[in-house]
Amino acid sequence: MLAPLKWIRNYVDIDTDVKQLADMMTMTGSKVEAVKLPGEGLKNVVVGRIERIEQHPNADKLVICQIDVGSEILQIVTGAKNVCEGDYVPVALDGAVLADGLKIKTGKLRGELSQGMLCSAQELGISEHMIEECKRNGIYIIDWEDKLSEGDIVGKDALEFLGINDAIIEFEITSNRPDCLSMIGIAREVAATTDNVMKYPEIEVAEKGGQISFNIDIESDELCPRYAARIVKDIVIKPSPYWMQRSLIEAGMRPINNIVDITNYVMLETGQPLHAFDRDKVSGDTIVVRKAASGERLVTLDDKDRELDSDMLVIADREKALALAGVMGGANSEIDSSTTTILIESANFAKDSIRATSKKLGLRSEASSRFEKGIDLERVEMALNRAAQLIEETESGVVLSGYADNYKNKAVQKTISVSVARINKILGEDIKVSEMAQMLEKLEFKCSVDGDMLEITVPYFRLDMDIDADVVEEIARMYGYDNISSKMIYGTTTMGLKTVGQRFEDNIKDALTGMGVNEILTYSFVSPKGVRKINLPETSIKNNFMKLLNPLGEETSVMRTTLVPNIMEVISTNYSKKVEEFFGFELGNTFATADGALPVEKKSLCIGVYSKDSDFFVLKGIVEGLFEKIGLAKYEIVPEKHHPTFHPGRCANVLFGSYTIGTFGELHPDVLENYGIKERVYIAELDFELMLALSREAKTYSPLPKYPSIERDIAIVVDESVFVKQIEDIIRENAQGLVRSFRLFDVYRGEQVKEGSKSVAYTIVYRSDEKTLTDEEVEKVHSKIVKEIEARLDAKLRD
Template sequence: MKVSVNWLREYMPIALPANELAEKISRTAVEVEGQSRPQGDMKKVVIAKVLSVVPHPDSDHLVITQLDAGEDEPIQVVTGAPNIAEEQTVVLAKHGSLIGDGVKIRRGKLRGEKSNGMLTALQELGMDNSVAPKELEAGIWVFDEADAADLKPGQDAFEVLGFDDDILELGITPNRADMLSMNGTAYEVAAILDEKAQLPEFSLAESDETTESLISVTAPEDLAKKYAVRVIKDVHVQDSPLWVQRRLWNMGIRPISNVVDITNLMLLTYGQPLHAFDYDQLPAHELSVRTATEGEVIKTLDGVERKAQAGNIVIDSAGEALMFAGVMGGESTEVTDQTTNVVLEAAIFEPKAIRHAARDQNLHSEASQRFERGVDVEATFRALDHAAALIAELGAGTVTKGRVVAQDFAYEAPVVKVSTQHINDVLGTDIQTAEIAAMFERLGFGFEELDGEFAVMIPSHRWDISIPADLIEEVARLYGYDNLPATLPTGETTPGKLTTKQQLIRDSRHTLEGLGLNQAISYVLTTPEKASQFMMADATEAVEVNYPMSQERRVTRGSLLTSLLDDVAYNVARKQDDVSLYEQGRVFVSNGATALPEEIEHIAGVVTGNVRDRDWDQAAQPADFFYLKGIVEQLLADYGFVDNVRFETNTNRPEMHPGQTADIYVGATFVGFIGQIHPLTTKMYKVGQVFGFELNLTTILELPRVKSTYEPVSKYPSISRDLAILVDRQVESADLVARIKENGGADLHDVTVFDVYTGSNVADDKKSVAYSLRFVNYDHTLVDDEINAAIDNITKALQTEFDAEIR
């Protein structure tokens, strides 16, 4: 929101320089993001009157002008401006002047004729073409006769054009939408400076003809809590006077015509959007507020045909949608130079519906911004009357008698109670009741006070205040944040530490990074197709967001592996083929249309390419299932579960290779899966062979775990024995290892597979598996009899359960 300091000075006396005022606003209300003065470094630009215009003797497009610039002698200037004429009042950059972009103007000759300056357009004085009332190609800036009557040759042009104004750029926060108007900003500045803001006054004259005889309006309360119109007849649409245009272009709005400019002026003054219709272009002399039907077409003021979506609020006449209410007007009823009768509309529309329409149509206008955040309900009809009075005054029209009102919300000032004691307890101050009362008076809040207990009536322009904490903030702002004492917190203090969940996540990251994986952070939003991939057994359907940024990011992910595969594809597309990544984050599971989705903490990893580069003395080692399984086993081992970890083959995961996929269990609890990504899936991502895993950390966190303790190294030597067995091919090694550990006794420390053989001398349906068993005792040196007894127990169990043959 741009704020004109000169305009603010019309509300109250402000002696402070603009930079000091900006500092006070930043410290008390909202941040001042920028400060500028349109004049900048420009100088020596004055008002001049054209005395004569004669053709240049050596040019078809140049003319020689004599100008009265308030000096003893006329100034001669050669110009090619197409719109120059005698008796005009124009802007002259004199010899030695400095204008936009640092251009210096000096005496010279054009085709042999002396030129002692330059006649300028507003763009040549630094005004942006999007704000200037006329295009640069149209020629120099010429003042209207009415404006020129008050100007004198030689007068400072920057003062006349308002370029000497200081413009503050306010960063309006959502809770301070009241400052999206000059009135609201004036209230705030008056409170800061302890002044009284004088709001603009106007006089409205009405004709005898009644408005209700000319037009009827209807509006349901749920769409518009306030809605009314006025009619102004016999209007002459023309350029606005200079004072109106000056205010608009300094606030970043392009002047168009007196009718449109006045609606924009009221928008800036009151924060109340208004809309003007051409009365004679209405399909019928009626207006109604309704919701749009799906696909209804409206051609808006920007010339674009837009299809309304169900729920958008539109203004209707005789069944035809004319405009998107509160967002943008329609071209069919636009006010033009041919307009003579104007219908002026003021309303307060339902904020959520306006926000949806602005997003649906990608039309975030000045009006929609204010309707979305809120407007002053007590200023709506006042802005309507003020605009009607100005249109009649500047357009030589007449305002018909009365407003036609469809809805008129009655504002009842809410009462918020707070005490001096509570304010001081929260702020740590010792502010007296009288000081607090004075602050509420500065803010324009009515109140009743008894023994330090305040009952504060909140005015309509401060709809952001509803609870005691809001009033405490108001007191703190005016008291000065810098004046609040620095105090230590009271109460029992506790040492800060990570929660169990935070520690688990941090330990998981350390383990995976120590095993060679790099962390990835990916988008939570994805496509519906990807969101349905790799879902865990407890997942149902993807969660769709209401207002997606794009079609590729419109549902929440159900798995981390899809995000990691996107990362792999990104790297592979850039010739980075060896990728090892992990990600820890949340997936989302739908709990139905009415409930919030469930957020579940997961951790996942992928490896592709080589995990060890080729060297002069060794071949490259490509990633495979067992490499990744070793990583996952180490991660799970670090968790220290009470129950055993086991892997079970699963051929029913459609995105995973059916021959290289296993579900992971801790005891009887499913915690995740591991395996090769199905070739059809990796083909969709345009990558080669990828191996991945995904674990449910939320489930893992609930499982019983053993606290890690230091275990000293045994003083006694360990003993290793090898055991080779012949079993059916379908028997899984994990089952064999489990039985070995169950029957190996307390001294069996670990079991490792070191060979698997199939081929000659082994039946086609058999395989030979060799294990290395290491035995350790912490109290004495093991002897052969103890080891042999353990081996006998193991072989008997394997023979009984798996029909194993000991080799």
């Protein structure tokens, strides 16, 4: 949030250097992101008045200006096209230094004397967002009309006159401190930090118009606990005063007209959003706060026709919706140049409702961002009256007497009791209770002491204060974290160790990253549509979702029951960005519910692969390599033909006795189509807890072999329906104790084998623990294996 220091000075006296103030604010919890000094480095620039303009005798594109700078009349040559006689302009005198470091000297331009330079906004170091659009090009023309009360301004320091000689501080406002989304909120923190007195604006409304006659009907008290409104007649739409425009611009907002600017100014000042309706466009004498009808439509101020649903809150009259509550007004009640009477709204809306509406419509505003974080109920009246006061002071209209205020359930101030001993124990200090009370009172808490207990009454605007730990934090930051002394730990200390499960997680991650598989991390909050996208039926237990009570939107409304949709979204994103290959894994929790039972939280491992060179066996190799690294043996890979997520015939389950560790394989074409992917994708999802229970954490050792091994390759042509597991089972059954290992190194489908068949090639390693094998001994076993494969699988040895 941008906070112009001169605006903050309206509420608190500041005599501290701005950079020192920034450091102090950061150390007390109001983090300063940046300090901007618009006029830094500039000097010798004054306000001048153009008395006469003449054409340059030697240059068609130049003019000669006679300029009054107070002490004398200067002659300045310029090529600017936007200056006129009588204009007030910033003049850089001889010896002046501009924002870009340029030094101005008296000289001649095309033979004519030029004793200075007329300045643009950029040359004064004013960034574009801080000036009106009409003044971004050419010489900066000073608005004299708004300064009549200040007397003659000729010769005055231009930066001071324009109000750009003070710092603008950018604060990072955390979500728990919505009260600081206002100049008054920031000023409160500055006052407490610098030990100064907070000065609130004195608000008085003259109310010279007639008596207000208006009603407010709130149909959803839980969504709108308070709604107040004032009516102002004889409205004059005009530009707002210069000081207000400068304040808005420096705070990052664009001036529009006096009424809109006043509502925005009050929002920035108090943190309470306001909205002004054209009273003549509101039918009847009642504002209705209600839920929208399903399918109801409203054209908002950004000229977009929006379809609403029954969860959205609207401000309406008896005939139509006028605004999206807390988000944006409607075009059908917008103020324009013909407006003569306005209705000013100051209300409080439930933050969850505003957040949900804003999320659904993809519509965020300064108002919605404040309502989403929470605003106290007591601010409504103050902001409404402040706006009425400014309308009167700027002669923008006549405020009617009284205001409508629907406020049924009054806010109750929270109280917190905390032990003084506990505060000191947590902080490791010995702070006197009187000092604690003094610190809290600076922040506008009310304190009383009852023995060892500190009784604290929380101000309405501190919505973040709930428990004793919150009080400790307030005392700590005001005491100063730098003032808390470092001390040795008192008592017995122990060295922390990782659990078996944590070490197992590390082993899995090390194994997979070692194989070139990268870890990814996705949200546990997902859309229920994800399970449907991976072809799981409605009856699947993966549809037993845990639903969130207050989701940000439908896309994050349930807890995930499987990791497959998450990794598929990541793969889909990579594929759409033309990433040629993907090797990734996620190790994360899944959540499921069962009728009459508590939710179950389980950890799963999901691996995803795609590339032009990948196939089923690449993923199988990754899974088997992982099992070897984590000490998981005696598992069995069994074909799975009926899993709806996977391609039939290219999928397998990993079994350990009666346990199913997981499933892996090529995704079904329908699933790939759901994600817009035209490449083959291979996915594995494994049960982390089962792997942990079945693996061996202890290392096992075996001696190096004494005798050499002999390798033989075998290529078998089999029917397409034959699984490699069937071949591998035959190899194991006929090993006769001599087969040490075997490895699938090729699967071929093409012209050299008949259609409907495939060639499967293995390398088989033979070795004995007792002697060196002869070729005859190896050939005997090898031939037996080949014959068994040919006989049992109707296979043929490939030439």
